[in-house]
Amino acid sequence: MRTLLLLLLFCHVSSPVLHSLTFFTTLSTGIPNLPGFLVTLEIDELLLGSCDSNKKVEVKLDIAKSYCRENPEQLEWYRQQCFHFLPTSIKAYTNILMRLFNQTGGDHVVQVLGGCEWDEETEEVKGFAQIGYDGEDFMKLNGDTFTWIAQRPEAFPAELLLDANKELGTEIKIVLTQIFPEQLKKYVDYGRSFLLRKELPxxxxxxxxxxxxxxxxxxxxxxxxxxxxxxxxxxxxxxxxxxxxxxxxxxxxxxxxxxxxxxxxxxxxxxxxxxxxxxxxxxxxxxxxxxxxxxxTNEVKPSNMTVLVTAAVVVLALILIGAAGFIVYKKKKAISPPSSAPDNSTELSEQLNPET
Missing domain, CATH: 2.60.40.10 (Immunoglobulins)
Incomplete structure (x- = not known):
């Protein structure tokens, strides 16, 4: 679902003065070695920070670290949202979803995306939200009417319940059209030189x-x-x-x-x-x-070292062949004296018979 949503957001963000703030929350139940929930914050598709159920908070980019140092109340607000509000609300949503699917246990994943877009030129603000369950789209918010749209049959009861809760609808609208845009504008103003730069690849x-x-x-x-x-x-x-x-x-x-x-x-x-x-x-x-x-290419090709090793092997082989030939030659020479060697019997006869 995340890939689809990011592609949709990319299609929307076509103006150089259009900025976005996106919170992405993932909650899992019954899945070992995974945190109970993970929340990430992105500004203009840049990951600024995250927090999880292990009470671990990470601030990623230098502009986000500088911003949080100068605005500690903002970091504290994120901590409160992450460690107190989100666990309770997401767990309640998970229980509702499991009831809608007639589930009493098992491994499940809930994904919630929410945020806003702000056109710096026209000052237009648009909020967005979408919910996924077990890897499939479940519901999405109509950013114009702030009503929910079911993405599968099991979501229709939840759509009716959410639309009927006017107080909750008002709170969601305030968050998406007021609180989030205010935060987004602060980040853009603070990191303007970084966010509006252009770098060629x-x-x-x-x-x-x-x-x-x-x-x-x-x-x-x-x-x-x-x-x-x-x-x-x-x-x-x-x-x-x-x-x-x-x-x-x-x-x-x-x-x-x-x-x-x-x-x-x-x-x-x-x-x-x-x-x-x-x-x-x-x-x-x-x-x-x-x-x-x-x-x-990363196709395997002979390296310089391979060439050197191969050459060394060839030279060694030639040395061994030469040494073997020399040994054979010496053995033959020891067994069969050369024909040019003097005849000892003739020499002895001449010494005994000088008159010959």
């Missing part, structure tokens, strides 16, 4: 084996609003192409890749293809032509 062509697809990888770009495509003769390709997700790097930048299947392409036609990266707000494209010498 390095682009590489990768291939595992000669028969594998060629992957075009762009890494180190910011913001996440970007496109990466393969073109042939200047026209974007849609077939024989596999697009990967936009993924975060540890330094706050992003990476993405797109694969091209070349099984039906002759080597002579390779130069007709190129990979094109475009970053939102930047006119220039980064174009990487498909050329053999540009492709990096």
């Amino acid at each position: 390095s682009v590489s062509l990768l291939q595992k084996t000669p028969s594998s697809p060629v992957s075009c990888l762009a890494t180190g770009f910011y913001p996440h609003r970007a496109s990466l495509v393969w073109r042939k003769d200047g026209e974007e390709l849609h077939e024989e192409v596999d697009h990967g997700e936009i993924l975060p790097n540890h330094d706050g930048t992003f990476q993405m890749s797109v694969d091209l299947n070349l099984s039906s392409v002759t080597p002579e036609d390779w130069t007709r293809y190129d990979c094109v990266f475009q970053l939102a707000g930047v006119k220039e494209e980064i174009i990487t032509r498909l050329e053999k010498d540009r492709i990096r």
Whole structure:
């Protein structure tokens, strides 16, 4: 569900002045080696921090650490929400969901996404929320009417209950349209130079084996609003192409890749293809032509050390062969004296008979 929601958010965030704040909560029951719940906070798709049921709080980026040092009350608010409000409310929602599915136990996962978008230019604010259960969409919030929409039959009773609770609906609206936007604006103002920067990526062509697809990888770009495509003769390709997700790097930048299947392409036609990266707000494209010498591969090739070892083995073999030949030669020489050696019997006869 997270992948789908992030893709939807990426589609919405098309303006360079549109910012987003997203809380993502995961609660699990009966699953060993996993925390009971995990909450993450993202600003403009950047992970700022997280907390979990082990009472562990992590602040990820430098701007978030600086912000929390200067605004300790904000960090305390997050602690209260994480360790007191969320466990109680999420557990109650889990029990309700289990009853709707006629479940009394077992392993279950509840996912809740909530946040807001703020257009810095128009000042328009829009809240969003969605609930997933056991890996499938369960309900989502209509951000215009603040009513819930069931995503599967079992969710209809919950939709009716939530819509009937006017007090809860009012609280959700206040959080999504007032509290969250206020927090988002503070983060944007505080980290404006960081959040509004533009960084172009390095682009590489990768291939595992000669028969594998060629992957075009762009890494180190910011913001996440970007496109990466393969073109042939200047026209974007849609077939024989596999697009990967936009993924975060540890330094706050992003990476993405797109694969091209070349099984039906002759080597002579390779130069007709190129990979094109475009970053939102930047006119220039980064174009990487498909050329053999540009492709990096992790296919196993002989290293310099392998060559040296092989050469050493060959030299050693030659030495052994030479040594063996010399030994054989010496043995033959010891057994059969050379024909040029003097005849001892003739010499002795001449000495005894000098007149001969």
